[in-house]
Amino acid sequence: MRILVSGGSGMVGSNLIETLVYDGHQVVQLVRREPNPDAPIAEFAWDPEHGAFDSRMLGSIDAAIHLGGVSIAGSRWSAERKLLIRESRVRSTRLLSQALAGLPSPPKVLIVASAVGFYGDRGEEPLTEESPPGEGFLADTAIRWESAADAAREAGIRVVHARFGLIISRQGGLLAKVRVPFQTALGGKLGNGRQWWPWISLPDVINGLSFLLGQDAISGPVNFTAPTPVRNEEFTKLMSRTLSRPAWFQVPAPIIKLVFGEMGEETMLSSQRAFPETLRAAGFEWVYENLSDVLYQELIATRSDRWGHNS
Template sequence: MRRIAVAGASGLIGNALVRSLTADGHEVRRLVRRAARGPQEVCWDPEREYVDAAGLAGCDAVVNLAGAGVGDRRWSEAYKKRIHDSRVLGTRALARAVAALDEPPRVLVNGSAMGIYGETGERIADEDAPPGRGFLPELCVEWEAAAAPAEEAGVRTAFARTGLVVARQGGAWGRLFPLFKAGLGGRMGDGRQYWSYIALHDEVAAIRHLLDRDDLSGPFNLTAPEPLTNREITEAMGRVLGRPTVFAVPAPVLRTVLGEMAGDVLGSARVVPRRLLESGFRFAYPGIDDAIRAALA
């Protein structure tokens, strides 16, 4: 049994990770933004860079998946600041708390996103690809850099650069499923932009792979091996759900409704998990049809 602290435990990925860890008999300490209600909770306030470090004592590992939802609302300047601070300040606070422990954990798996690469077009991006430009790429660079105190203290640190998670419960697919089930789904823009996705099951398995392997550190793309275009994913959704996909959302409409965030919907991210595959990780649901079916099961 291991003792693992998880920040962002109430989110889509964090909740699934906690269920997986506890099912295998591990002890999980959840970081909460209120007074702790027992030894299984650790009080923290990411925006104020506060962590009750005593609650992390004795933990073998820390997983940080906390952050305000990127797709939860239109990006005002105030909300962009919240997206930034919840990730960068929270990561820095957690990394400093970990580094200050007399016996720090062996590993920190810190959240990140494939958004670090920005617009890739047809170009394939593995972990050696340079960061892109714009709000999300610059945020991701700063987010990963904020973990430096833990790395400098000798804690093995891995970054989970997550793609679009295929799940019913939340994220992009949580919004897509109701539309497609109602027969209102369709491609976005011209549909030629690449979407790099990952089944929720594989996301959790990949994070646990990074926790378990003492030889793995640095960035890892958590995406399925073969990115697909939005048009191909639209066809798969219709195929699996047995619904028509005749509707299309024109790019100008998306830009009007979503504002700056439309760039991520219309942009192309052809991201591949080279380092994850080289480390021996095997995907349970590498294809989009199976990933969709797994989300519906």
């Protein structure tokens, strides 16, 4: 297929493009800078912030995968930061959806990144794609983010919302932030540690996106998580065991709220016991179903097949 990818410079996007090319697809990439005519992957410029995108230059597209959005973690959420987080997702999704819908021959499928933050803080409640949205900034952002693809839906494009859990990879994300504290025996559970963390390995994210390209019967939300969510306290124990380092520290919830504010509450203390029912029902096979296996692979192992295969 000829596949359009946006957000291709990030951890997920760069690995996805590499895999799609390896699998024989032709990839074209949207960039927010001057396109490089000599790039190995064809580049087309767009500017979601100002609504600028001349889609007539694209030619025929069979599928599109949109991975846009600034990071939600790293610092407290000011009003300006929250606006940037939300609008970077909503504006880009709306612009791309409208552009694809207006093509003479629209693509068959558009996969848009979303997040399990859609469900809000739900405690012990098992969450599937049928669960209603929760409350909070991330839930509200995810609702608007997914609704921004309405133009594509209305044009008859199959739209899939990939609700990512915590992506476990040494290349970035959660593991990159917590690896050093745990290696230096400064790791520990957050709050009471009872909150559920829905996780997924990077290989399973890439395989899952590729898998959905060919699943014509699947549309709407798809939870991108492993079948085995873990509590934060279990994550802490497994990190400690994998790195052979003690994890004695505990960061009390009031300290997290004081230092990180709303961001800390919604990303560190929030509980989402999410399960990937749609992928499981479709016959998807995970490379990593156990967190201990992926932690060993990402933190200790240096050589082996990380990616597995899904037909």
